Amino acid sequence: MTSTTLYRKLVDSHTVSVIDESNVLLFCDLHLMNEYTSPQAFTGLHDQGRGVPYPGQNVAVVSHIIPTHPDAVRVIQDPASALQAANLKRNCTRHGIPLFDTNDKHQGIEHVVSPEHGMIRPGMVVICGDSHTTTYGALGALGFGIGTSEVEHVLATQTLVYRLAKDMRIRVEGQLPTGVTAKDLVLMIIGRIGAQGARGYVVELCGSAIDALSIEARFTLCNMMVEAGARGALIAPDEKASDYVLARAADIRGALRDQALAHWKTLSSDADASFDVEHRFDASEVSPHVTWGTSPDQVVPITGHVPRPDELTEPSQRRSVQQALRYTRLEPGTALQGVPVQHVFIGSCTNGRIEDLRAVAEVVRGRRVAPGVRAMVVPGSGAVQAQAEAEGLADVLVQAGFEWRKPGCSMCLAMNDDVLSEGTRCASTTNRNFEGRQGRGAITHLMSPAMAAAAAVTGVICDVRLMETHHV
Missing domain, CATH: 3.30.499.10 (Aconitase, domain 3)
Known part of the structure; x- marks a missing residue:
């Protein structure tokens, strides 16, 4: 067989x-x-x-x-x-x-x-x-x-x-450090393999680090694998996945439940199944990541610097970096830490779930949005909105100076009336930082909800791990 x-x-x-x-x-x-x-x-x-x-x-x-x-x-x-x-x-x-x-x-x-x-x-x-x-x-x-x-x-x-499609497997072993999230992990992966690194493949994600992620964190991971060109992303369903579905699927009861669980246990790659391409990463090496350019693979750790085009030998890569720097108005070699932001957007299908909002509230509790910064939180659904309000998260955010909005795609893309003006620099929990994605001439830096929250209260892109009361 x-x-x-x-x-x-x-x-x-x-x-x-x-x-x-x-x-x-x-x-x-x-x-x-x-x-x-x-x-x-x-x-x-x-x-x-x-x-x-x-x-x-x-x-x-x-x-x-x-x-x-x-x-x-x-x-x-x-x-x-x-x-x-x-x-x-x-x-x-x-x-x-x-x-x-x-x-x-x-x-x-x-x-x-x-x-x-x-x-x-x-x-x-x-x-x-x-x-x-x-x-x-x-x-x-x-x-x-x-x-x-x-x-x-x-x-x-x-x-x-x-x-x-062809088969790719990405294995991530180890434990993500404190203050590092699935968003950081997927940004790191995209940065390593490139925006076309998974083109033509369906990617299966596995390993102890993936097993340790919550279902909501796995949503974030699979959501953004398309930014590496993937035609699909899969994580074999485990007990966490089964529990998540059964808690929400009222029709799966009795004998049907037993049949479903038995079938779901068969949904994994065979032990000796062959993949066309395989990658391995160590979760312990991941740190908070932030994009500097106009593609999700133009990303570095928060401790990193914007690349210098003159140090790149590949002409097309050099031109791409030069164009991104012109658009984002950053100088070569600039440290990302300390870059001022005027807007913070927290939401989207990538990071608009209840766990994301809990992480934001943990960072901003007892703090205020920095002067000159407009900060918005848009829950991913009516259910997320209601739960955040019931848990008191919305009150924490409003007291900190965030706008608490109704659910929708909002400022993930400029298809509604939540649009950034030209030259506005935004710390965003969304999935794409393309030119004009959040508004003509607007500048987007992708990061995790906790990192975006830290940017909101400091007014600059910064390392959330250095904030004393951060307990995510």
Whole structure:
């Protein structure tokens, strides 16, 4: 019997038919939709007179375009965005597709909402018109982003013509030091292997350091592996994953629960399974990381310095660094510690969960946001918002001078009214620091929630480990 990786087990179990040696027709257990990648797909569907045969295996969330102001009722003021939301609601109503609409109390970011409601289970194939669908690998589900034409195909058939990926394994052994998080780990990995280092691969993450992570930390890790070019990220489901799902999936009870647990235990790579590429890292060597440039792989430890282009021998790399430095307005060789920030954003599908907000509150408790800094916290969902308020975290943040907002994608990307002005430097817990990502000419430094919190109260990028009351 051939030894198989977890990735191939998931693909094989969902293959409807083999098209050729590189492509299969893949059945999709769950299709998530948002307001900006679905309109053309529905139009194409309707033009051909097609329906949606499996509406219950499709779920829609309005998340990218909604305002996060703490108003009682949210109103999308931008006409184009309001039309997108209205079209999504009309299409979902027409086809009987569940929708988390703008003012739904459970509304939030699709990649936060779906797992917290028990929609994601080990062994599933989950797709969405959003690249950070890789998040669901934290629960042993194969998640990946698709394009608009593929959204139409899935709506019509619940299947997808899927090009097979190669297998990569990243093993991380040891223990993360105090004050170091999954965000730091994934930034370090991306920095080491590069923004294209996992292109064409589905990455399986394993090792004692991965085993020690909470499920929410694993979400962060899998979410950002796409920034290394990965087509998917997987962590074999363990007892933590099973407990997380069972606590949220009310339908898995009795005999079904026993069957599910038995199946989930089979979801791991065989001991002698072969991977096309393997990497190994030592968790004890990881320190807080911060991006300096305009790609997530342009990152250094907080104790590091911005690179000097004249020390690089590869012309294309030198040009890339020069362009990034021009955009971020940093001088070659600059130490990241002490760089002033004018804005702090905490939230997104990468770091907008309850554990992230607890870490922020721990850092800022008893402190105040530094003069000249605007700091925002946007919970990832209505459930996260309610829990943070119930635990008193929101009060701690507000007392420290943070804006406490309603859930949504917000300032992760400039698709709503939370947009940075040109030249504003932001400490951000998001996943991308591309040029213009948070606003035209805005400068983004990616970091962990604890590091962003430290930047908020000091006014500069700094090492959270040096703050006396930090106990994360």
